[in-house]
Amino acid sequence: MNIIENPKRDCWAELLKRPTQTVNDIEKTVNEIFDDINRNGDVAVSKYTHIFDGVQLTRFTASEEEINQATQAVSPELKKAIQQAKSNIEKFHTAQKTTKIEIETQEGVTCWQEKRAIQKIGLYIPGGTAPLFSTVLMLAIPAQIAGCKDIVLCTPPNKEGKIANEILYAAQLCGVSKVIKIGGIQAIAGLTFGTETIPKVYKIYGPGNQFVTVAKQIATKYGVAIDMPAGPSELLVMADVTANAEYVASDLLSQAEHGADSQVLLVSTSKPLITAVEKEVEKQLKVLPRQAMAKKAIENSKLILVKNDAEALDLINEYAPEHFIICTENEAFYCNGIVNAGSVFVGNFTPESAGDYASGTNHTLPTNGFSKAYSGVNLDSFMKSMTFQKITKKGLLNIGKTIEIMAEAEGLHAHKNAVSIRLKDL
Amino acid sequence: MNIIENPKRDCWAELLKRPTQTVNDIEKTVNEIFDDINRNGDVAVSKYTHIFDGVQLTRFTASEEEINQATQAVSPELKKAIQQAKSNIEKFHTAQKTTKIEIETQEGVTCWQEKRAIQKIGLYIPGGTAPLFSTVLMLAIPAQIAGCKDIVLCTPPNKEGKIANEILYAAQLCGVSKVIKIGGIQAIAGLTFGTETIPKVYKIYGPGNQFVTVAKQIATKYGVAIDMPAGPSELLVMADVTANAEYVASDLLSQAEHGADSQVLLVSTSKPLITAVEKEVEKQLKVLPRQAMAKKAIENSKLILVKNDAEALDLINEYAPEHFIICTENEAFYCNGIVNAGSVFVGNFTPESAGDYASGTNHTLPTNGFSKAYSGVNLDSFMKSMTFQKITKKGLLNIGKTIEIMAEAEGLHAHKNAVSIRLKDL
Incomplete structure (x- = not known):
């Protein structure tokens, strides 16, 4: 361990530096896989699952039977713990619900803000030696509270084509719509473009290795939102x-x-x-x-x-x-x-x-x-806020001149005209 | 105008398609400019301002004198309109303030969420024929309400090395800390890496042409957040x-x-x-x-x-x-x-x-x-939410077993031990 005593302020930047990650080498590979999956869908997804996960699957989606078997297999003690955690996560994220904000900014000019759930989302859960089922809870519980409609979970299969019982159990417990046994870059690309098996989503959440991280970054180029870089x-x-x-x-x-x-x-x-x-x-x-x-x-x-x-x-x-x-x-x-x-x-x-x-x-x-x-991920991560405004005749009389003057100063005459054409009738 | 009557649902996707933008050609140019500015700072910024804006500047930062002159030059009528708009924008965005959310999820386990302003931000305001001063209001007003400390505004200079009076007036009215006469890719790169003149920021906001849009996308690769793709x-x-x-x-x-x-x-x-x-x-x-x-x-x-x-x-x-x-x-x-x-x-x-x-x-x-x-941009766009938790001895007795079981099931024994080592003292 390195002990540093009373470092000077001008050394802080160096002292606090994180190890740099080399994204550029990975980017080329990720782009190639994205292109392939965009063009060839499931065929390409299947190919990369074979290459990276060492398994050839005929069916990617976890069946009801698999989910039932997994639920049976998880010990009662662990189930109880997961349910306890779920209850606490649920309470804290439910408390984050916000109500409509409405205000009359001027007489006759009412503005309000409302939140709406993101309709289609993808959750990525890493595979590897340990089944990180706790991340399923952390993503699926707030998604369900927010009211997201389609909650798709992707996670890599092991060499036998299986995923951990704990992940399947947590997914069904927290209202995940579909569990897909696909991981890595191919999962993120699939969620970005949509394939025969993987639905296209609007936002992708969850941790992953550096390949998944770069893939999420690339996904944003195609208009898909992500929770955050990792x-x-x-x-x-x-x-x-x-x-x-x-x-x-x-x-x-x-x-x-x-x-x-x-x-x-x-x-x-x-x-x-x-x-x-x-x-x-x-x-x-x-x-x-x-x-x-x-x-x-x-x-x-x-x-x-x-x-x-x-x-x-x-x-x-x-x-x-x-x-x-x-x-x-x-x-x-x-x-x-x-x-x-x-x-x-x-x-x-x-x-x-x-x-x-x-x-x-x-x-x-x-x-x-x-x-x-x-x-960090919170209830709002699964929603977006929309604004509304309603202006009465009186309101437009109050605010119209201001809009006309500003639009004219910006050289946008049709913007001005949309007000003038209404004001002439009042 | 194209009139389409009763389009079938399976034609909607095609009907509602936006014209595709070709990002890839631009990306190479943007990456080159980013690298140059990362290495050479203001020298490179100056070079690109000369190339793209056709002006050679010795001083990039708008002086107090320039701001005072601009304030004098804006007509009283337009000032009044801008102040009116400011008042309404202020009211609606102030109404979006949220309070601390606190909840005891289990006896002795208290969790809360608080928001903090993003400390250093960059606002990009496009140049061009019309001075889009209204965007200054839309970005700087909520930033000030949120409590952002350093609010840096970048906007391209014209061939005379000047920026619009309206933009300078709006900037000083809404608490912008620094107005910098730099636009385009070079502004976004400067805000990403920091140069002698441009401070490095944590998040970049604002509209722009396709070069600015791609530059903002590239900025995220270097850990800078952006408001949204445009x-x-x-x-x-x-x-x-x-x-x-x-x-x-x-x-x-x-x-x-x-x-x-x-x-x-x-x-x-x-x-x-x-x-x-x-x-x-x-x-x-x-x-x-x-x-x-x-x-x-x-x-x-x-x-x-x-x-x-x-x-x-x-x-x-x-x-x-x-x-x-x-x-x-x-x-x-x-x-x-x-x-x-x-x-x-x-x-x-x-x-x-x-x-x-x-x-x-x-x-x-x-x-x-x-x-x-x-x-859309709202008060929360200028803040991030942080969570806190405090657990009492009683609380850890209530929740400890659950953590131990879950950590063990994920194969994370040191996670389990951090609880066990405390429980043994209770």
Whole structure:
């Protein structure tokens, strides 16, 4: 672990730099696969599933039978846990519902804003060694609350052409319309153009490896919206002398086990705390099953000693962490002052893994400093706001002249005329 | 004008197709300019301003003196109109403020959502023959209400190195921090990377030609957010027998004058209304100063006769218009049923130009069918939502087991351990 004491402000940018990702090499491959699938639909999708997932499927859509079998196979204990998490996620995202906003800006000029669900959406769930069913909950639950009509889930099949029971169970529990056993670039391309099997959608959500990330970026070129760009997961813990080094170490490690490219940072005003955390990390690391993976990330991690809370806050806002844990006496200072973060965990008994699974907040969050401009996934991610206006005769008399003058000044005479032609009748 | 009577549903996709834009040819140029500006900063910016705008500037930033002079030069009448528009836009966007959402999902598990302003933003205002100062209002007013700190405006200079008085006046009136006389690809690249003169920002807003549009798309590759992809402006009017053909024609023409690639559609349940509108358009077109431009768009316009309101609504939602005017007896049917539109104008005395300037709604809206997934610019476009959670000891006892079970099922043992290590102390 790298300990950095009191770094100067003009070194912050370098210190907080994320490892750069090379998108350009991947882009060519992604573009080629997009073109192929745009032209050849399912035939091309099938080809790439064979190449990348090593399986030849005759049927891509998960059948009702498969879903029923999966539901049977998930243990009652895990089902109960998933249902508990679902209940909390549902409560928090339902609380995010907004009502129509209506206002008369001038007499006779009424403006209002209403939200509508995005009708057709695609959820991407990565495959790999562990079945990340929790992401199904995080995307499908708010989509269902928003009222999205077609909720299509794509996830790669394993070499036997199967997907995890837990994913199928979570999908049916949360109202997913269709589960398709297609992953990677071919899934994103399919959702972008539509194929015989994959419906074309308006917006694509969910994490993925760098191929999926670039594919989502390319999808936006074809008019499909995405939740946000993605990067490796990251955690920043702010801890002072009141923090518990054992707990802090466990949080840093829970982030580190995601992979060698995970970002782990500790910022502290206390040197003894930093030393204690360093020791604890070494101790806990030894007994972790994913030790090798976590070790790499921990080696690249940074423990930063700062002078005071004000400096810490500036540095944290400059970094804009995806996950931000606050273990300090002065919690309110950080809660009020943080402007750039995905999700914030407050106090010694709020581990990051609570938000990953079950507290109720969403775990699909902006990484790579994107929290400077992007929200994490929330109810509004599945809706768009539309505006309306209705003007009465009296209203047009009140506002007409203003429109005429401004339109004329912009040289748009037909814009002016649309008002004048009405005013002449009033 | 093309009149289409009762088109079959399987022809809708073809009928509602927008003219395709060729992004790929432009992309190479944009990428080259981005690379150059990333490496060479202001030197490169200066070079491209010379090439594209035909002017060599020694100072890019508008001085206080220039702003004062511009303020003097704008007529009192136009100032009053701009202030009136500002007041309405301010009222409607202030009404969109949301408060903290807080909920206890389980005893001891509190989750909340708060919004924060995006700290550094860039507004792009196109140049050209007409000074589009109204867009300054539409972007800078909500940015100021949101609380954005650095609001940078970029707009191309004319051959004399000047920008329109109206733009400078509107910028200072609405709290823009810095006005920079740089346009096109070089402005977007500058805002993406930062140069000696142009600050690096987190999100870029505003319309532009196809070069600016592609540049904004490329900016997202470098982690900068954008308001939305842009395309040519468009209007769909739904009018029945109760509509006023003269008014409808004036609205269609106000859209058509934007340019030859503007999209103009009329959907109606009444053949006589369609015929009457067609005649009126020809009549009004003759006296328009921008006749040549409007004529081209009008030639490509479509007047579509449909059987009934239900069919009309389906067709309109399939098209997803940027601007949607409702001139029908049954207004509520369309207001409630519309799911895909940017901004909606209700009734015979609500011309689209009202929303372009002064009703209070925003005129930066999703074109090209993007309203299926994107909102128009609104207060939330300048903020991001962050989530927080705080769990008490009691709370962790309630929720801990659920997290442990789920983390274990996903094979993430350090995630589980972050809970177990705390539970052992409780």
